[in-house]
Amino acid sequence: MTAAGGARFEPDRLDDQAYLMEGDPSGMLRSVASSAAQMRAAYRSSLENGVARIGRDGRPRAIVVAGMGVSALAGDVLEALCRHGAPVPVVTVRGHRLPGWAGAADLVIAVSRSGRTEETLAVTAEAVRRGCALVGVGAPDTPLSALVARAGGPYVPVGGATGVAGQPKATLWSLVVPPILAAAALGLVSVGESEFESAATRLEDLAHRCRPSSESFINPGKTLAMELAGTLPLIWGTSPLAAVAARRLADRLGGNAGYPAIWGELPEAAHNQIVTFDGPLAGRDVFADPFADEPGESPRLRLFLLRDVEEHPLVATSRAAAVRLAEDRGVPVSEIMAEGAHPLDRLAALVGLCDYASVYLALGYGMDPASAAAELRARISQ
Helix, strand or coil, X not given: CCCCCCCCCCHHHHHCHHHHXXXXXXXXXXXXXXXXXXXXXXXXXXXXXXXXXHHCCCCCCCXXXXXXXXXXHHHHHHHHHHCCCCCCCEEEECCCCXXXXXXXXXXXXXXXXXXXXXXXXXXXXHHHHXXXXXXXXXXXXXXXXXXXXXXXXXXXXXXXXXXXXXXXXXXXXXXXXXXXXXXXXXCCCCCCHHHHHHHHHHHHHHHHHCCCCCCCXXXXXXXXXXXXXXXXEEEEECCXXXXXXXXXXXXXXXXXXXXXXXXXXXXXXXXXXXXXXXXXXXXXXXXXXXXXXXXXCCCEEEEEEEECCCCCHHHHHHHHXXXXXXXXXXXXXXXXXXXXXXXXXXXXXXXXXXXXXXXXXXXXXXXXXXXXXXXXXXXXXX
């Protein structure tokens, strides 16, 4: 089912139940639908494996989250939750080196679903040598779990150990929950069982609304996929939390559908990326078929605004001005509003929808979303 270059997006595929089953042999849609179960299982596992004890020795000077790919997004989520209300900075490391200033006064949270990610292991080993406090999240009985055990830190097993299996790319919530609970134990964020349960319930509602049997005209995941198809998506978040969802969507479009996208956060994106509205990919014949994919035709820009109720007033002004500029230059705009009172609720609403859209986009192009980048990743790791 993997399509070669130049594949056409076929919107009718999204309402063909037989095709959706055949085109998703690894069950990526089922894995995304397990998000609520992931969140609940990770919450229980975090408590059972002693994450709460990380707060007994007081607050660290700083928190470093080490991870790659979807694991690193756990750090972005934690940083967004802590940015404006916590007295402790959160830094995400995507690479092999621990920051030079990190030491015994700091907490390192190492996240790797496989427990074998080369870069994360290197950072964790360095953290052990420097005497940092450690929390680990990943597969059990792996090099990562051994390193964290050496430092005497809590380790939260994920994947089959939590009772929820699935495609690694779709297991974000198993990786995000333990760092959030560690921050809660340190008094940096206000989140507990009721907030996690509320977010899980929202993910369940999304799973119902975005289920494969739900037709495109009422299915928000399929609708967003059709808006993405044939465009070069410019995805902006209007708050730190919404920017995490913007990055997640851009990452999953690449990982699930082999589809390029540009993401940013307002107000910075309005300074640097808005000039693309006057560029060669802006504007399009409003009567053109958006799914035509004519040979030689370049994809056209489309602005996707992931909005949050916690927008700064000046960001709201910047957003409104960007929308006017885009419309004046023939750049279509899609706005998606985060739902929910608690930040975790709103993050679940945005990320859940974006995950479904990326899978449906891959299926609309005739691609197996579980294997879109498998060969390329294998070559890089050799």
